[in-house]
Amino acid sequence: MKGNxxxxxxxxxxxxxxxFLGFIIIMSICEQMGMTAKTIGICFVAFTVAIYAIIGYLSxxxxxxxxxxxxxxxxxxxxxxxxxxxWMSGASFVAMAGGIYFKGYGxxxxxxxxxxxxxxxxxxxxxxxxxxxxxTVPDFIGTRYGGNLSRFLAVVVLTVASFTxxxxxxxxxxxxxxxxLDIPFQYAVYVGLVSILLCSMxxxxxxxxxxxxxxxxVLIIAYLLPVFWISNKMGAGFFxxxxxxxxxxxxxxxxxxxxxxxxxxxxxKTVPKGLAGITKAHSAVNAxxxxxxxxALAMMMGTASLPHVMMRYFTTPSVKAARKSVGWSLFFIFLxxxxxxxxxxxxxxxxxxxxxxxxxxxxxxxxxxxIDWYQNWNQANLMFVSDFNGNGTLELNEFFMGGKAxxxxxxxxxxxxxxxxxxxxxxxxxxxxxxADGLILAIANAISHDVYYKIxxxxxxxxxxxxxxxxxxxxxxxxxxxxxxxEIQGILGSVIWAFDFAMSGLFxxxxxxxxxxxxxxxxxxxxxxxxxxxxxGYLIWVRNGGSGFLGITQLTFGIFGSAVSLVAMVVVSLIxxxxxxxxxxxxxxxxxxxxxxxxxKQH
Amino acid sequence: MSKQEQHxxxxxxxxxxxxxxxFVFSIGIFLxxxxxxEVTGPFGYPxxxxxxxxxxxxxxxxxxxWFANRQEKIxxxxxxxxxxxx
Numbered sequence: 001m002k003g004n005x006x007x008x009x010x011x012x013x014x015x016x017x018x019x020f021l022g023f024i025i026i027m028s029i030c031e032q033m034g035m036t037a038k039t040i041g042i043c044f045v046a047f048t049v050a051i052y053a054i055i056g057y058l059s060x061x062x063x064x065x066x067x068x069x070x071x072x073x074x075x076x077x078x079x080x081x082x083x084x085x086x087w088m089s090g091a092s093f094v095a096m097a098g099g100i101y102f103k104g105y106g107x108x109x110x111x112x113x114x115x116x117x118x119x120x121x122x123x124x125x126x127x128x129x130x131x132x133x134x135x136t137v138p139d140f141i142g143t144r145y146g147g148n149l150s151r152f153l154a155v156v157v158l159t160v161a162s163f164t165x166x167x168x169x170x171x172x173x174x175x176x177x178x179x180x181l182d183i184p185f186q187y188a189v190y191v192g193l194v195s196i197l198l199c200s201m202x203x204x205x206x207x208x209x210x211x212x213x214x215x216x217x218v219l220i221i222a223y224l225l226p227v228f229w230i231s232n233k234m235g236a237g238f239f240x241x242x243x244x245x246x247x248x249x250x251x252x253x254x255x256x257x258x259x260x261x262x263x264x265x266x267x268x269k270t271v272p273k274g275l276a277g278i279t280k281a282h283s284a285v286n287a288x289x290x291x292x293x294x295x296a297l298a299m300m301m302g303t304a305s306l307p308h309v310m311m312r313y314f315t316t317p318s319v320k321a322a323r324k325s326v327g328w329s330l331f332f333i334f335l336x337x338x339x340x341x342x343x344x345x346x347x348x349x350x351x352x353x354x355x356x357x358x359x360x361x362x363x364x365x366x367x368x369x370x371i372d373w374y375q376n377w378n379q380a381n382l383m384f385v386s387d388f389n390g391n392g393t394l395e396l397n398e399f400f401m402g403g404k405a406x407x408x409x410x411x412x413x414x415x416x417x418x419x420x421x422x423x424x425x426x427x428x429x430x431x432x433x434x435x436a437d438g439l440i441l442a443i444a445n446a447i448s449h450d451v452y453y454k455i456x457x458x459x460x461x462x463x464x465x466x467x468x469x470x471x472x473x474x475x476x477x478x479x480x481x482x483x484x485x486x487e488i489q490g491i492l493g494s495v496i497w498a499f500d501f502a503m504s505g506l507f508x509x510x511x512x513x514x515x516x517x518x519x520x521x522x523x524x525x526x527x528x529x530x531x532x533x534x535x536x537g538y539l540i541w542v543r544n545g546g547s548g549f550l551g552i553t554q555l556t557f558g559i560f561g562s563a564v565s566l567v568a569m570v571v572v573s574l575i576x577x578x579x580x581x582x583x584x585x586x587x588x589x590x591x592x593x594x595x596x597x598x599x600x601k602q603h
Numbered sequence: 604m605s606k607q608e609q610h611x612x613x614x615x616x617x618x619x620x621x622x623x624x625x626f627v628f629s630i631g632i633f634l635x636x637x638x639x640x641e642v643t644g645p646f647g648y649p650x651x652x653x654x655x656x657x658x659x660x661x662x663x664x665x666x667x668x669w670f671a672n673r674q675e676k677i678x679x680x681x682x683x684x685x686x687x688x689x
Contacts, residue, residue, distance in 0.1 A: 105636070108655035115660045116629035122667045123621045127674075241657065245647030283652040285637040292633050300629060318685050320678075323671040330664045341656040591611055592683040 009078055016051075017217050023047060024221075028419040037418040041180040044422035045429055048218055049195045052211045052433070059203030059210050064462045067204030067469065068135040068445055070315040074209055079321075080328025082209050083312040085216035087114075087329065088336055089165075090172025090432035091495045093219060096337075098403030099492065101344040104280045106287035106295075110496075111337050113296035115330060117303025122326035125304055126313040128514040128590050130322035133597025134314065136442070137307040137506070138450040141528075143599060144513045145521040146583065148455050153528040155446045157505030158307045160532065162439045163480065165306075165498035169436035170196070170477075170484040173429060175404070179380065180425045186485050193481040195429075196436045201470055204445075208437045209315060215430035220335055222427020223407075227339050230346045230414045234356065240342040247349050251282040254352055258361065258396040267388045275384050275400040282348060290551050298556040302499025305506040307446070308438035319593035347410040352396060358413055360385075361396055368394050373412045377405055403492075440480065444472040496555050497539070504535030504561025508569050516573075517587050523573025530568040535561025610681040617677060621670045628659045 005012075027040055061067055074082065092114075099107040134140045137158060142151030173192030178185045199211040227240055237243025260279055271277075280286050303309065312329075313322045354362040360371070365387045368374055377383040382402035385394055401409075407428070411420040448469035453460055460468075505528045512519040512527075538557045542548045552560050578584075586598055604612075632639065636651045644650035645658070678684040 105651070105655065109633075111655055112629055112633075112659050115663050116625060119621065119625040119629075119663050119666055119670075123618050123625075123670055242646045248648060248652065283640075283649055285640045285651055287636075289634045289636060292636060293630050296629060296633070320671075320675060320685060323674060324668070327664065327667040327671055330667055334660050334664050338657045338660055588607060591614070592607065593678050593685050594683045 006073055006075065009075065013213060013217065016214060020218060020221065024419065024423060027422065028417060031417055031419050038182060040418055040422040041425055044426040045177065045180040048426045048430060052195070052214060053198040055211045055214055056199040056203055056207040059207035061203055061206050062463065062466065064465065066206045067466055068449065070206040070209045072315055073317050074315040076316065076321045076325045077328050078213050079312060079316055079325045080332050081216040082212035083309065083329035084332035085212040085219065085434035086312055086438040087309055087333055088219065088431050089169055089435035089495065090428060091168065091492050092336065093223065093431035094172060094404050094407050094428050095492045097340040097343040097347070098406035100341050101348055101406045102276050102278065102280070102403060104282055105285050106291060108341065109292045109295040110299055113299025114303060115333060115337060116296065117300035118326055118330040120300060120304040121309065122323055124511050125310065125514065126326050127319045127323045127593065129310060130313050130316060131319050131590050131593060131597060133599040135449050136446045137310055138446050140513065141509060141524065142450060142454060144586065145524040147521050150521055150524050151450050151454060153525055154506065155450050157502065157528055157532050158446050159443050161306065161498045161502035162308060162443045164494050164501060166436055166439040166480045167484045168494040169432045169439065170480050172432035173436065174484060176425055176429045176432065189481050189485045193477050196433050196440065197474060197477050199433070200437045200441050201473060204469065205315060205441065208441055211437070212434045215434040216332065219427040219430040222423045223336050224339060226411045226416060226420050226424060227343050227346065229416055229420070230410065233414060234346065234350060236346065240346065241338060244342055244345050247345055248283050250353065251345065251349055255281055261395065261397040263388060263397055270386060271400050272381055272384055275402050277397055277400050282345070294551065294556045294559055298503065298558045299499055301503040301507045301562060302558060305502035305510060306499065308442040311442060343410065344406060347406050350414050358415065361394055361399065363394055364392055365394055373409065377409050382409065440473055440477050443476050444469055448472050500535060500556065500558030500561065501532065503558040504565060505532035507562050508566045512569060514590060517584050518573055518578055519569065520573050520576055520579045522576040523569040526572040527565040527569030531561045531565025534564040606681050610677065610683055613677045614674065617670065617673050621666065624666055628662045
């Protein structure tokens with residue numbers, strides 16, 4: 001039966017994709033027949049979330065290896081899709097195109113960083129950790145270095161990084177649920193949380209794997225369909241990725257023509273919080289090499305240290321499959337990431353080009369304020385115009401938009417039917433849910449497996465372990481939702497911090513665990529503890545007005561943290577005794593794909 | 604030198620090549636971002652802009668698949684590849 005399911009995967013997800021496309025067509029027919037925009041939004045979100053919940057229920061399991069690593073039988077390509085969904089969060093889906101739209105080149109370091117990191121994952125870590133046979137990332141640290149302290153420190157770093165990340169994702173699901181279902185954000189956060197838990201509670205990693213594949217399909221359709229549609233509608237080109245050079249050049253011309261007028265501080269105060277104007281050139285290089293490279297580097301090393309990504313490669317059937325699977329993951333991520341700059345280009349041009357019917361710059365303020373979509377998004381606090389210079393005409397510097405609006409509002413601005421906006425909401429929900437699921441599971445698994453089972457009660461039976469794992473899942477989910485409801489930080493800022501925390505504490509202990517036999521327990525503990533503490537210290541210092549050094553900002557503090565971690569780890573390893581012969585043999589074993597894994601199938 | 608040591612030496616060599624290519628397209632070229640952006644590149648986009656949008660990203664995808672194939676060859680050469688039923 002189970003083997004059957006794996007063999008039938010292409011068919012199952014083929015039917016699913018067909019069904020989803022059918023649903024989109026039915027919805028567009030309903031729209032023609034007069035269904036309201038609000039009902040369409042509710043249908044999209046409710047329908048997709050219900051499907052994920054059903055998949056989550058069907059994947060329920062009572063076995064440890066199914067719960068922790070999906071039984072290690074997820075085929076390469078499907079694991080690639082699941083990783084892509086796991087990876088692309090609300091930040092990638094909702095905020096990325098907006099960031100490119102407003103900040104241009106300096107922001108695009110994230111595109112390079114969030115893809116380049118996979119080269120490190122594939123070459124330095126994933127295949128070796130798969131060979132190791134661990135359930136969680138701290139499982140590797142704890143076994144390779146030995147001792148409860150190293151295991152515990154790894155859990156601490158993992159929890160700090162993942163928890164920072166997950167609050168942002170629950171925040172994103174809440175935002176989308178509150179818009180689509182029209183309920184207040186404080187409640188919507190919990191609606192989002194319940195949907196997230198439905199996928200992972202019963203099936204653990206197995207449930208999350210198969211829902212993530214389903215979520216990837218929804219989110220990639222929801223992202224690409226509008227990009228292609230808008231591009232064709234504007235006459236910009238049938239295949240936007242290859243055909244937008246003229247549009248990019250045209251934006252440059254318009255920027256020259258309008259000029260970037262700096263607004264007075266008093267005028268800017270009247271702009272609602274979180275909205276921004278276009279102040280940077282679209283395709284010009286507007287950051288110093290180091291600013292760009294340091295951000296990209298921090299994101300790449302963070303990618304290789306984030307446990308919710310790494311644990312996806314524990315689910316492949318073999319070491320060989322783990323390597324290939326990283327390639328497929330990045331391919332599926334590439335499909336969305338390479339489209340984000342295109343969406344930003346199309347969105348910007350359709351707003352600022354006066355020769356296009358959708359363009360608003362150069363129109364009279366009163367005319368713009370009368371546009372339907374302007375009123376909608378103005379009400380949602382995502383768009384704002386103000387006649388600073390009092391000439392009655394909208395200038396480039398008088399138009400403000402929230403970062404999320406680029407993805408969420410562009411279909412409406414470009415005059416696409418509302419069904420596309422509903423689809424985009426479902427896609428954003430899928431992206432945020434899949435990442436939140438992966439992260440909550442990573443934390444709960446680390447605490448239940450590494451702290452509870454390995455440290456507190458090594459004799460616990462499987463049934464009891466899985467109960468603990470599930471209780472933790474709910475507790476962590478609620479803790480995350482409670483913090484998300486407080487709305488302390490923006491989505492993107494906290495995501496970037498999560499990368500910095502992960503790389504500060506885990507990058508070198510993980511990499512050197514495979515590539516440097518001499519690395520020992522004392523070194524690893526020093527590396528994790530000092531790395532995390534110095535990274536955190538640097539962040540607090542810079543946040544409180546510290547000047548920082550070497551151009552390391554609060555977005556790249558992981559560079560400092562990981563440097564301290566590396567030095568501490570090497571120095572402490574060298575002044576303490578070398579690891580035991582057994583440990584060294586273990587490292588040799590990890591380095592070749594053949595033979596038994598270090599940890600047994602059930603452990 | 605034992606088979607295992609030879610295998611690891613080759614694996615390390617492959618890692619170095621992979622990381623060198625990775626370094627060029629994730630860090631190296633962006634040292635010259637401003638200069639490179641003056642020149643028109645693929646599909647008519649400025650070079651630097653194209654690399655950040657598509658170029659580097661696509662090269663990473665190809666690089667990982669190339670790396671995976673090479674590593675498989677190395678594993679086979681020394682008889683360390685997994686059996687099919689593993």
